[in-house]
Amino acid sequence: MNWTTFLQFTRGPLFQASLLIFVGGMAYRLVRVVLLGWKGDKAPAKGSKLAGVVKTYLKGFLIFPFVPWVKRTFNRNPIIYLAGGLFHLGLFSAIILGTPHMLVWKSLLGFGWPTLPLPIVDWLSAASIAAMIALLFYRRTNPVLKLISGPAEWLNWLLVFLPMVTGYIMTHHLFFQYEVLFSLHMLSVDVLLIWIPLSRISHFMFYFFSRTIHGVEFGKRGVTP
Amino acid sequence: MSEETIYQRLENNGVSRRDFLKLCGTLAGAMGLAVPPLEASGLPDHLLTENKTIHKIARALETKARVPVIWLEFQDCAGCSEALTRSQSPTLIDLVLNTISVEYHETLTAAAGHQTEENKQNIMQQYAGQYVLVVEGSIPMALGGAYCTIGGRSAIEILEEAAAGAAAIISTGNCAAFGGLPKADPNPTDAKGVWELITDKPVVNIPGCPAIPEVFTGTLAHFVIFGALPELDDLNRPVTFYGKTIHDRCLRRPFYEAGKFANSFDDEGAKQGWCLYKLGCKGPTTYNACASIKWDAGLSFPVQSGHPCLGCSEPDFWDGGGFYQGQSAPLNRPAATVVGAAVGAGAVVGAAMAANNAAQKKRAVQASEE
Numbered sequence: 001m002n003w004t005t006f007l008q009f010t011r012g013p014l015f016q017a018s019l020l021i022f023v024g025g026m027a028y029r030l031v032r033v034v035l036l037g038w039k040g041d042k043a044p045a046k047g048s049k050l051a052g053v054v055k056t057y058l059k060g061f062l063i064f065p066f067v068p069w070v071k072r073t074f075n076r077n078p079i080i081y082l083a084g085g086l087f088h089l090g091l092f093s094a095i096i097l098g099t100p101h102m103l104v105w106k107s108l109l110g111f112g113w114p115t116l117p118l119p120i121v122d123w124l125s126a127a128s129i130a131a132m133i134a135l136l137f138y139r140r141t142n143p144v145l146k147l148i149s150g151p152a153e154w155l156n157w158l159l160v161f162l163p164m165v166t167g168y169i170m171t172h173h174l175f176f177q178y179e180v181l182f183s184l185h186m187l188s189v190d191v192l193l194i195w196i197p198l199s200r201i202s203h204f205m206f207y208f209f210s211r212t213i214h215g216v217e218f219g220k221r222g223v224t225p
Numbered sequence: 226m227s228e229e230t231i232y233q234r235l236e237n238n239g240v241s242r243r244d245f246l247k248l249c250g251t252l253a254g255a256m257g258l259a260v261p262p263l264e265a266s267g268l269p270d271h272l273l274t275e276n277k278t279i280h281k282i283a284r285a286l287e288t289k290a291r292v293p294v295i296w297l298e299f300q301d302c303a304g305c306s307e308a309l310t311r312s313q314s315p316t317l318i319d320l321v322l323n324t325i326s327v328e329y330h331e332t333l334t335a336a337a338g339h340q341t342e343e344n345k346q347n348i349m350q351q352y353a354g355q356y357v358l359v360v361e362g363s364i365p366m367a368l369g370g371a372y373c374t375i376g377g378r379s380a381i382e383i384l385e386e387a388a389a390g391a392a393a394i395i396s397t398g399n400c401a402a403f404g405g406l407p408k409a410d411p412n413p414t415d416a417k418g419v420w421e422l423i424t425d426k427p428v429v430n431i432p433g434c435p436a437i438p439e440v441f442t443g444t445l446a447h448f449v450i451f452g453a454l455p456e457l458d459d460l461n462r463p464v465t466f467y468g469k470t471i472h473d474r475c476l477r478r479p480f481y482e483a484g485k486f487a488n489s490f491d492d493e494g495a496k497q498g499w500c501l502y503k504l505g506c507k508g509p510t511t512y513n514a515c516a517s518i519k520w521d522a523g524l525s526f527p528v529q530s531g532h533p534c535l536g537c538s539e540p541d542f543w544d545g546g547g548f549y550q551g552q553s554a555p556l557n558r559p560a561a562t563v564v565g566a567a568v569g570a571g572a573v574v575g576a577a578m579a580a581n582n583a584a585q586k587k588r589a590v591q592a593s594e595e
Contacts, residue, residue, distance in 0.1 A: 002459055004540055007510070011546070012556035019555075023564055024571035031575030035583075099486065103503065103551030107558055117484030178470060179510045 003179045010186035018193035025197025026205060033206065045220040052219015053212055060211060079138055083131040090128025091164070094121050118171070125168050132161050152199060159195050162188035231324045231449075232287040249282040252450070256443045256465065285450040286324065292449045293348055293356040295387055296330040299373050299380040300407040300416055301362025305398040306332050308435040309442070324449045325357070331375075342376060349390050357448060358391035360384065363400040363407045364422060365414035372414040381422065393454055394419060394428045397441050399537055402430035402461075409543035420461055427454055430461040432513075434537035439518050440466040460540065462512065471508035471534045474516035477501065490531070501528060505549040507536030 001009075095101050099115040106112035115121075136157055139145045166188055170181035196202055229237075235245055298306070310333070327333065329345040336344070348356065362380075365372035370379030388394060396419040399405035407416035420428040431441050444463050447455045455463040472478065480486070480500040487494035487501055500506070508516075511534050515526040528534055533549070536542040546556045 002540075004460075004510070008541065008545065008556065015555045016557065016559050019559060020563065020567040024567035027568040027571030028575040029571075031572045032579055035576060035579035099484065099503065100551065100553035103554045107550060107554035115484065118482055119484070121484075173473075178472070182510065 003177065003183055007179050007183040007186065010183050010190060014190045015186060015193075018190040022193040022196055025194075026202065029197055029202055030205065033209070041220070043220075047219050047222030049216045049219040052217070053215030056211060056215035056218055060214075079134065083134045083138070086127045087131040087135065090124040090126075090131070091160075093124045094128070094164075094167070097121060098125075122168075122171065125164065125171075129161075129164055129168060132157065132164065136161075155195070156199055156201055159188070159192045160201065163192055228290050230287055231289060231291055232283075234291065235286075245286075246283060249280075249286065252282055252443075252446050256447050256450075256455070282450055289449070289452075291324055291326045293352045294325045294327045294359055294445075295345060295348065295356055295391075296327060296333075296359040296361065297383060297387060298331050299360070299362035299364050299384070299401070300414065301398065301400050303332050303361070305361045305433075305435040305441070306330070309438045325445060328356070345387075349387060353390035355392050356390065357445065358387050358394045359445075360394060360396050360401040360419045361398055363404045363414075363416035363418060365407065365416050366422075367413070367415035384419065384422065388419075388423045388426055391426055393448055394423060394426050395431060395441070395444065395448075396420065396428060397431045397436045399432045399434050399542065402432040403540040405434065406543055408541070428461055429454055429457060429463065431466075432460075432462065432538040432540075434535070434542075437466070437514055437518055437520070440514055458512070462538070466514040466518075467512040467538065469512065469514075469517075471511045471513060471516050471528065472506075475508055475528055476516070477528060495531060498531075501531075501533040503551055504533045505547060505551060506533035507539070507542070507545065507552055508534040509552060511536040511539055513538040 093116065096105075097116040098121045099118070102112050102115045139149055139153070139157075163185060166181050166185040169175060170178060170185055175181075192201075196204075232245065235248075240248075296306075328348040329341065331341075334341050362373075364370075364380045364384055366381065370381045373380040375383060396402040400407060400416070401419050403418045404412070404416045404421075405418075407414055408418075418430070420430060429444055431444055433440070440463070443466065444455060447453075447463075455465055458464050458467055460467075472481070475481075477498060477500045480498070481502055485494065485497075485499040486503040487497075487499045488503055489495065490504065502508075506528065508528060515534070516528065519526045519529070535548055536545055539545065544556075546552065546554065
């Protein structure tokens with residue numbers, strides 16, 4: 001098997017299998033969480049629940065992250081805030097607004113969208129990778145984080161880091177032939193897709209549930225932050 | 226075929242010494258030679274002392290006889306032969322046609338039938354171990370080779386017979402090299418490339434659809450002049466021509482870097498000559514010399530003319546994803562029903578687990594109440 005056939009395998013059957021495991025696995029996780037149920041709400045609401053949800057998304061997800069000084073996370077721990085923020089920003093810019101990734105979405109969804117120029121995505125990705133290294137260093141040195149980090153946490157870091165670093169090297173045509181890194185990039189993505197439903201990386205989905213429920217609680221009590 | 230040297234033959238045909246040296250220079254360029262691997266060439270010692278590449282080539286042509294070539298066609302379209310004969314580099318082609326002697330070629334040979342076949346047999350006996358075998362087209366292995374027979378004999382039979390006495394084999398075009406179009410899924414004839422079938426002879430692959438004429442002639446010239454095959458990559462392609470990707474040498478590369486892409490074949494980006502990556506260009510993974518040697522005497526090549534690279538010098542390029550689908554896209558899109566089934570399966574298992582947990586909880590509550 002040469003790199004070209006390996007690439008066909010990682011882009012073809014393996015990717016399909018991983019994608020199906022990912023989709024099925026996330027459906028499983030979602031159903032499990034939803035069917036845990038929640039207690040009926042008998043107290044009269046003081047404020048609008050919907051307004052609470054809207055406000056919490058606006059402030060917590062769309063505005064406050066970009067206005068650092070209002071966030072307690074920033075004041076308490078700027079490294080986590082900056083590195084964590086940059087990591088997520090870079091990651092999602094590349095996955096959604098990078099041209100090659102948009103073409104993946106287009107092939108799966110049937111429609112595409114405008115993308116960012118390569119240099120912009122490139123710098124954001126580089127920042128993302130640097131942020132991940134900083135976060136790893138922090139996790140290795142902070143006594144509390146060290147205490148709560150097990151094999152799954154280190155694996156989370158590694159399996160997210162590998163697609164990012166192989167993708168970055170591949171885009172710059174560095175060190176190896178293009179198809180070698182393309183294959184490794186696809187392989188690492190395939191492994192990551194299988195790993196996500198089994199791991200806390202699934203927070204990309206549950207984050208929205210927890211934020212919605214928080215918003216409902218805030219709105220109900222009329223204490224929207 | 227006479228045993229006169231190549232130079233004698235050219236001289237007899239009225240080629241001046243000056244023109245001869247010019248042609249040697251052209252050949253050196255065609256082979257991409259700066260410092261040829263002379264030590265591996267098997268040339269006599271006195272030739273190795275020469276300093277200039279062109280002189281080495283000249284000396285080789287002065288001392289060597291023409292190399293007989295047998296050209297076989299199997300599951301092909303004769304496109305590689307067409308490309309070669311219509312090459313716009315007549316000096317080069319003339320020279321190569323003067324340095325080799327095509328003894329058998331089904332499309333080009335004037336004679337036909339038993340006479341030609343008999344001639345081929347004679348040549349194979351007379352020049353056993355010396356001739357170059359060129360193969361165009363893939364070899365079908367299904368039904369005992371019945372999908373391609375010539376004069377009642379199967380392609381594999383003909384190939385094995387000719388390969389036995391060949392000094393080297395050149396597979397020209399993607400079909401002979403890697404199976405090409407006939408091998409495309411579902412590959413009804415079980416088509417194979419030559420190097421999968423002949424393992425006891427040196428096989429050089431010159432893939433392409435068709436192979437670039439100058440790449441073919443450059444490789445052949447290397448063999449004729451140095452008596453050895455050029456350096457090959459892991460797919461047996463000459464590194465000189467297949468060492469870089471189309472993307473590496475592409476004239477639209479700056480637009481790729483700048484994120485300027487054509488989104489359709491007639492939008493503003495296409496008119497401005499922007500990168501064709503979004504239109505399915507396979508340039509980043511395709512190793513060939515199109516972007517540097519180009520076609521029609523260096524006039525243009527597909528990407529320059531506004532069409533994305535199809536990746537025709539790579540194995541299985543027909544099954545390598547849609548021609549107009551971005552290269553980063555997965556090879557196939559899973560059917561909606563399959564995705565639905567995966568979601569459904571996940572949901573059902575999740576619901577079953579949740580129901581089981583709820584029942585367990587209920588039992589536990591009952592047990593504690595009792």
